[in-house]
Amino acid sequence: MALEVETLEAGYGPVPVLRGVSIHVADNEAVAIVGANGAGKTTLVRAICGLSQATAGHIRFHGQTITGDAGHRRGEAGIAVVLETRGLFGELTVADNLRLAEHTGRGVKRPQGFRPFTLGDVFELFPIVKEKLATRVELLSGGQQQMVAVARALLLQPRLLVLDELTTGLAPKVVQEILSVLTALRSRGMSLLIVEQSIKLAAAMTDRAYVMSLGRVVHEVGHGEWESTMSNDAISKAYLHG
Amino acid sequence: MNSTLIIQSLMAGLTNSFVYALIGIGIAVIYRGTRIINAMQGDFAVIGGMLTVFGLVSAGLPYVWACALGIAAGAASGLLIDVVCVRPMIRRQADDEAFLLLTIGLAFTISAAVLYIGGREAHLLPGIGGNGTVEIAGAFMSVHAIFLIAISLLVVCGLWLFYRKTIAGLSMIAASVDPDGATSIGINVARMRGYTFVLGGAIGALAGILVTPLISVSYQMGLGLTLKGFAAAILGGLTNPLGAVLGGLVIGLSESLAVVGLSSGYKDVVALTIMLLMMVLMPNGLLGKAGRRGG
Ligand SMILES: Nc1ncnc2c1ncn2[C@@H]1O[C@H](COP(=O)(O)OP(=O)(O)OP(=O)(O)O)[C@@H](O)[C@H]1O
Ligand SMILES: [Mg+2]
Numbered sequence: 268m269a270l271e272v273e274t275l276e277a278g279y280g281p282v283p284v285l286r287g288v289s290i291h292v293a294d295n296e297a298v299a300i301v302g303a304n305g306a307g308k309t310t311l312v313r314a315i316c317g318l319s320q321a322t323a324g325h326i327r328f329h330g331q332t333i334t335g336d337a338g339h340r341r342g343e344a345g346i347a348v349v350l351e352t353r354g355l356f357g358e359l360t361v362a363d364n365l366r367l368a369e370h371t372g373r374g375v376k377r378p379q380g381f382r383p384f385t386l387g388d389v390f391e392l393f394p395i396v397k398e399k400l401a402t403r404v405e406l407l408s409g410g411q412q413q414m415v416a417v418a419r420a421l422l423l424q425p426r427l428l429v430l431d432e433l434t435t436g437l438a439p440k441v442v443q444e445i446l447s448v449l450t451a452l453r454s455r456g457m458s459l460l461i462v463e464q465s466i467k468l469a470a471a472m473t474d475r476a477y478v479m480s481l482g483r484v485v486h487e488v489g490h491g492e493w494e495s496t497m498s499n500d501a502i503s504k505a506y507l508h509g
Numbered sequence: 510m511n512s513t514l515i516i517q518s519l520m521a522g523l524t525n526s527f528v529y530a531l532i533g534i535g536i537a538v539i540y541r542g543t544r545i546i547n548a549m550q551g552d553f554a555v556i557g558g559m560l561t562v563f564g565l566v567s568a569g570l571p572y573v574w575a576c577a578l579g580i581a582a583g584a585a586s587g588l589l590i591d592v593v594c595v596r597p598m599i600r601r602q603a604d605d606e607a608f609l610l611l612t613i614g615l616a617f618t619i620s621a622a623v624l625y626i627g628g629r630e631a632h633l634l635p636g637i638g639g640n641g642t643v644e645i646a647g648a649f650m651s652v653h654a655i656f657l658i659a660i661s662l663l664v665v666c667g668l669w670l671f672y673r674k675t676i677a678g679l680s681m682i683a684a685s686v687d688p689d690g691a692t693s694i695g696i697n698v699a700r701m702r703g704y705t706f707v708l709g710g711a712i713g714a715l716a717g718i719l720v721t722p723l724i725s726v727s728y729q730m731g732l733g734l735t736l737k738g739f740a741a742a743i744l745g746g747l748t749n750p751l752g753a754v755l756g757g758l759v760i761g762l763s764e765s766l767a768v769v770g771l772s773s774g775y776k777d778v779v780a781l782t783i784m785l786l787m788m789v790l791m792p793n794g795l796l797g798k799a800g801r802r803g804g
Contacts, residue, residue, distance in 0.1 A: 313689075316692075316693055317692070318689050318692060318693070337697075338692040338693070339691075339692050339695050339696055339697045339698070340695075341693075342693065342694060342695040343695060347693070347694075348693050350689060350690065350693060352687075352689065352690070353690070354687050354689050354690020354691075354693050354694075355687065355690060356682065356683045356686045356687055356690065356691075357686065357687075358682070358686060359679065359682065359683065359686070363679050366676070366679065367676065367679055367680060367683055367691075367694055367696065368694040368695075370676050371694055371695030371696070374695075419694060420693075420694075423694060423695065
């Protein structure tokens, strides 16, 4: 099992946002987290990546408990994230943004047979990133920044890639490009955990899903259940929008 | 008033410019790496100057080792402030103003501590390269002042390379630009902040060592240095070491002209008036918004 989250509680300050969330992601599986605004999706992502401390519950990654590990150690363990805010360094060039991640990625140990991402691989996935290497990130369009963010995450050599609302606000063409990249990543054995606003996109990108509301998982979409879920008005109306 | 007098005054102004610049560079380094406005940068200079005097005079160390002791003391003070004060405050989610108040408080604390430990006397150091002077266009400049300017320029170039080319420098910028993003790619943000304080403290101490042969070092000189350094750093856009040098030049040279044209009593008025005017008219500094990113 790549990721196991058990009865996790986390939040900002004294009031917990997550009230006992349990999810898991199997090796090479793609799982979506969906739910209305404020459901706690980003809070869950931040707890998994160590940016918010969990106040209760457990997080295990490939069998290892990482609940209390510092945020900057999670990359080493094999978790990479593209944050909702992207987390890029706007005043640095694309090349420097990548270089910092590459530096960390070079220091990590991976299981035998793991084929690391090279800069060449990343340029192949996102040709625009190569073109813009010398440009400061703040001067790129939203879609281009998103590609840099994914490219940077890949250079951490992750076994699990977590994406928080990657496609929100992007042009359909860019979304298609990113979708095809995600497919390519899965063929390399990577696990994906994807927070997504659009149910349609979530269904296209993933095998399963958790529906969150008010800090809890309120519904699970199992293997092969995407079709029926999308046509089920009760669920859509209750927890989703669109 | 003759031209030699003006040249003489400008040369003194040039030397002062680089003193202000060095303090301003330290302020810029700390602001860039932590977003904290450091109102005790001048006290790093006091610590550096005092410990170098101690090393040279009391401990009998060779000049170079005494300077190394002074710089190490500045760096260690920086680290101490981060570990003892800033880190716990960040853990408790202190607001930005709290850090400014902290550094103001530290300025008074350090000044009092230096008075208590080192006494009230001012101390001089011998100049680098002796106490000689050279003649330039009929006016005189001390050899030490030339070293001061050269070393300041080396510091600026060194920082430029450090922040642009090295993983440590890039990581220090990254940690302050987007702490979450930095953490997510494996950068230890707290450690980078510590490095920034070490660097700022070392640069402050270096400034103190360089200024001591010119005006001597005493427990209460920190605040004055901080104010001029601020003026330089703010003119330079607060994040850019190169900008701080430009800012230092504007302040130092206009001060020296004020001394010639008006009277020496107006020196500080001119410097602080320029700073105020600049803050109103060009809030992003001489180099503009883009310049804040450079250096
Ligand atoms: N920095 C913060 N400080 C305090 N409360 C926060 C903070 N960020 C989010 N919250 C609160 O936590 C709850 C969950 O927010 P979260 O961002 O996890 O939701 P989300 O599901 O990601 O929503 P969205 O779809 O808008 O991204 C919300 O009620 C929000 O107001
Ligand atoms: Mg969110």
